[in-house]
Ligand code: ADP
């Protein structure tokens with residue numbers, strides 16, 4: 346169960362500890378509306394620790410909104426989202442503490458253009474995690490090496506290819522040492538020849554046991570790396586299951602129709 350740190354019970358200050366027995370992410374009957382338009386219509390799913398869950402579905406089906414609800418970039422209209430057992434829809438929950446455990450990578454890399462690659466990786470470590478410069482540099486360099494960009498720490502983002510920029514964005518997220526990573530179409534903005542290097546980095550992360558939720562159109566990646574494939578359409582999960590099985594033998598007409606267009 347959730348536990349409080351003694352003596353730290355002020356409103357909004359309560360520190361809830363992650364529950365190691367809870368799933369990494371559990372979503373229960375999640376609804377999200379923008380004005381009158383309901384874009385998530387009752388979503389239930391979970392991601393276990395170390396699992397890679399891939400989310401596919403047509404444009405506008407609510408994939409990004411779902412991902413953004415999981416780290417509360419969007420506020421759910423109703424339902425529950427538990428991150429490591431902590432209810433992030435509870436107003437008492439310290440959202441910053443939960444968000445610090447979730448790395449996010451977007452289609453647009455969102456690097457700081459006026460900072461070097463190394464600085465992009467150290468600034469949040471120093472500001473949010475209060476690491477000193479030497480430690481932040483050390484962790485940043487280890488993560489740049491991991492994504493194959495150890496030799497580019499002094500470059501500015503504009504001097505890198507899109508694929509390199511996305512790998513920097515991944516290294517930046519990893520430098521915060523998150524418990525899980527959310528990816529929203531990380532390769533969709535890339536030229537085709539640059540996609541492979543980014544997927545390779547994600548594959549390595551998965552092999553190391555990182556918990557990952559990946560919105561993607563890369564069916565090969567979903568089949569090879571995913572533990573579970575979720576197909577969304579119209580704000581609901583139409584079907585989910587073993588990626589190879591869903592891709593080879595979809596159970597629903599909407600899934601078949603979508604796959605016939607993308608495969
Ligand atoms: P996907 O990522 O699957 O393409 P999104 O989650 O981005 O889908 O969008 C789902 C629906 O919600 C779309 O119809 C989109 O126009 C709408 N939507 C997303 N964000 C907002 C917003 N901030 N305000 C209003 N409508 C939004």
Ligand code: MG
Nearest residue numbers: 408409410529
């Ligand atoms: Mg999207």
